[in-house]
Amino acid sequence: MWIGLDFFSDIVECSAAFRPTHDWKEMADMLDRPTLAIGGAAVNARRGVRAMRVLSSGLAELHGEHRFGSSLPRLWWVLTSRSWVKAPIHFFLIEHSDGLVLFDTGIDPAITANPRYIASAVGRLLLRRIFRFHVTAADRLDLALRRLGVEPAEVRTVVLSHLHFDHVGGIAHLPNADLIVSEREWAQLREPHPEREWILREHLEVPGARWRPITFEPTADPMFEGFEGVHDLAGDGSMVLLPTPGHTPGSLSMLVRTEGWAPILLVGDLTYEAALLTRDKVPGTGDAAELRRSYAKVRQLQRRLPGLVIVPSHDFAAGDDIARATHAA
Numbered sequence: 413m414w415i416g417l418d419f420f421s422d423i424v425e426c427s428a429a430f431r432p433t434h435d436w437k438e439m440a441d442m443l444d445r446p447t448l449a450i451g452g453a454a455v456n457a458r459r460g461v462r463a464m465r466v467l468s469s470g471l472a473e474l475h476g477e478h479r480f481g482s483s484l485p486r487l488w489w490v491l492t493s494r495s496w497v498k499a500p501i502h503f504f505l506i507e508h509s510d511g512l513v514l515f516d517t518g519i520d521p522a523i524t525a526n527p528r529y530i531a532s533a534v535g536r537l538l539l540r541r542i543f544r545f546h547v548t549a550a551d552r553l554d555l556a557l558r559r560l561g562v563e564p565a566e567v568r569t570v571v572l573s574h575l576h577f578d579h580v581g582g583i584a585h586l587p588n589a590d591l592i593v594s595e596r597e598w599a600q601l602r603e604p605h606p607e608r609e610w611i612l613r614e615h616l617e618v619p620g621a622r623w624r625p626i627t628f629e630p631t632a633d634p635m636f637e638g639f640e641g642v643h644d645l646a647g648d649g650s651m652v653l654l655p656t657p658g659h660t661p662g663s664l665s666m667l668v669r670t671e672g673w674a675p676i677l678l679v680g681d682l683t684y685e686a687a688l689l690t691r692d693k694v695p696g697t698g699d700a701a702e703l704r705r706s707y708a709k710v711r712q713l714q715r716r717l718p719g720l721v722i723v724p725s726h727d728f729a730a731g732d733d734i735a736r737a738t739h740a741a
């Protein structure tokens with residue numbers, strides 16, 4: 413089934429409904445303003461996260477069994493399923509006082525324009541059974557950022573939830589960004605056949621890419637008890653990376669906290685819909701037991717952080733959920 417124009421205009425409206433409190437370009441300019449000296453130390457007057465936007469790089473369709481799980485063997489439903497469900501391909505732009513941060517980068521429009529975008533012939537064959545993509549040239553990351561008044565070169569940090577091609581597709585357009593990924597996820601490239609897990613070297617080994625694999629440090633903060641460790645991205649607690657394996661072995665989530673907002677947990681592909689995680693319903697892909705362990709940790713975090721908003725990368729509710737969370741005050 414093809415997706416009609418009405419469907420696309422819904423998406424556009426959804427992102428238009430998400431308005432920052434200031435003009436976006438003006439906020440980007442604010443990052444260059446001098447810091448103020450308070451108590452003898454040079455600190456930014458308003459350190460932390462200031463704004464957040466949900467972006468999309470088109471739409472995918474995937475099998476119902478893929479999104480909602482199935483009792484049938486994976487290869488069976490991949491080869492026989494006739495059920496297709498739509499999913500947005502979201503990524504997130506965050507304005508922190510230290511600079512602009514992206515959580516994921518969406519998909520490269522080459523997925524539909526270039527028949528050889530996936531190098532392996534088997535991969536190309538399987539991909540047609542697993543996904544249908546509706547991605548246009550205008551969905552390219554640099555164009556999407558410029559439509560918001562943001563120069564791609566201004567982005568200083570990119571956090572990749574994991575290394576699948578629908579999350580790393582924009583990295584070539586970010587010349588000044590450090591690319592943060594978990595060391596466990598990165599280690600897959602050293603394994604014999606990463607392409608069998610859709611970790612595709614051809615999209616990661618981009619000239620000039622500054623990959624920065626990180627490890628998670630132990631923490632005494634009872635908030636994060638149960639997690640293997642944390643990585644405090646800016647050192648101010650406003651963006652905390654947490655290991656949430658299951659979709660891939662090195663998948664991570666990012667907790668975003670700032671005054672006046674509900675806390676937000678960007679979970680990548682840990683689940684495709686927040687409600688599925690609440691109901692302990694795992695998708696038809698990934699390591700089910702590992703996913704359930706990560707789900708339990710996230711639900712525990714939600715009990716410790718009442719009002720925590722869980723935002724998956726392929727959830728149509730992401731735009732509304734972020735808008736609600738950031739206007740919570």
Ligand SMILES: [Zn+2]
Pocket residue numbers: 576578579681725726
């Ligand atoms: Zn994905």
